[in-house]
Amino acid sequence: MTLELSRLRKAYAQFGFGPVDLTVDDEVLAVLGPSGSGKTTLLSLIAGITSPGSGSIQLDGRELVGFPPEDRRVGMVFQEGALFPHMTTRENIAYAATASDRVDELATLLEVTDLLDRRPPTLSGGERQRVALARTLATDPDALLLDEPLSSLDTPIRKRLRDELHSLFESLDIPVLYVTHDQRTATALGDRIAIVRDGALEQVATPSAVLTRPKSRFVARFTGNENLFAGTVTDRTADEAMVQFGDVRVHTTAPNHSASAVTVCIHPSRVEVEAPDVADGDRTANTVTGTVARWLNEGSEYRVDIDIEAGSLALTANVRPPTFERLGLANGSEVHVLIPEESIHLIPDVE
């Protein structure tokens, strides 16, 4: 099954969506973007809740534009579940089910068998989303759309449900579009991630590509990439180049574009922090010295801000707790910072 959007546009008074071209195969595409960027509009257009100004949407070769939601075979899970409050869980699922034995089958799959006789107002947020998903799957849709289904849930439940969704999505052989504004959810669930900005797709790529090779400063910043510096490419040869930013000059593989004015982008998780007592001779070209300016314990890792080369740059590094403790880091600690050349990503400055 393939979902194909081409030249899809929708104009609003305050906001223009598109043109969007997108192909989604039997995979999970996480649609990531800030609120108001057009994520929900994208889903509404595919579901048939809004009609586009122009463009086409094809599902398995079938044109959807011009057809009402009920004739599209596109399942949608809404933000708060949108369960019918006057029906029990069983009635909600049965309302959608193509066959009556599907109700118990899906209730078992989504672990809501105990909830079948209860009404939605008595369910917790997580339970509601399970039921909503069961109800949508009961229609055997040809494509599945989910609009921030986990956003209103507490962290432990969100994480658990996220893991369950991951394996559930793998068992579905249909295009799944999962809208979220949370980068962690997007990278955890998406086979690919589409970054939406101002109604257009900024970048569509695998999670690791989006994280380490963002196409623009916007993508970099939105995916938690805090290390963005104005830089200049020098000494360019066929397969290598030097890049200068602040007082730092590092060696990198040659960028695949000819711009010399670039934004240097280094993901905090790719920066390695080492003790300063390494002899100067052991320093590779991409090791710089710095001082810890501040640090923050973010639970699974430490976020360490380092002033590089006497304060000409402020670089952020994610440090794993064992490393943090081994180095005994504190404010003012001298450190060596290793920037692997494959982790230096250059975004050409436009204009």
Add this chain to the structure above:
Amino acid sequence: MASRTNSDRTGTVTFGFDWLSVALVLGGVLLLYYVVPMASLFLSVPAGDILARMTSPTVVDSATTSLLSASISTVVATLFGLPLAYWLARTDGAVTKGVLAVVVLPLVLPPTVGGIVLLTVFGPGSPLGEAAIAAGFPLTRSLAGVVLAQTFVASPFVVVTAKAAFESVDQTLEYASRSLGKSRLTTARHVTLPLAGSGILAGVTLAFARAIGEFGATMMMAYYPRTMPVQIWVAFIELGLDNAYPVAILLVLIAAAALLILNTVASNPWE
């Protein structure tokens, strides 16, 4: 500072007014103004006397006419009012505002003026009225005339109250239903109507209460057959106040029943 606040507080209690009590006293006067005449009505005639007169042909006839006409008016108002209410609830813009203003017009228009307006269209002098008379189905001085007058005055209650009821149904639920493969009609029947049900019932009840009490427009359109309000008027003018009591008491009981419905099965729009 703390001690001063304390003395201020004590001062209020000792010397000051409790404004809530004053409000209650003023409101109490108004409440008595509602309750005393109502009680007085029931006490002014012996109960046995009332029961005897309830069975007189004029009372029975007017009650039959009123219940029949008000029921038909309510059905007509609901049949045409619900679709309009749904449309108003799901549309925005200048047109919607204009349409809503037109719907509310019969509510603010004096009923006698409403009657005159209707007479210009359905009266014996109008082409439509003449044609209806020729066809043997007169639109004035007939049950049809009563229904026309009552529907004009009462139907806005259905539209306005049902509109609010439809608006209270989250539109996402309708989208959810349709994305589950259900048509607009199925969605309306299984999702929207059940959820808006108690609000709609409130509108229908209000419309019925308004229709059964309709006097001004009915007087203009159909003096005969007499509805209960018209019968009260006739009895009062021709035979004096005492003779108007039985029908008045009947109407009070019907109004009380309507209130009971509003406060139990329907959602009271004023709460």
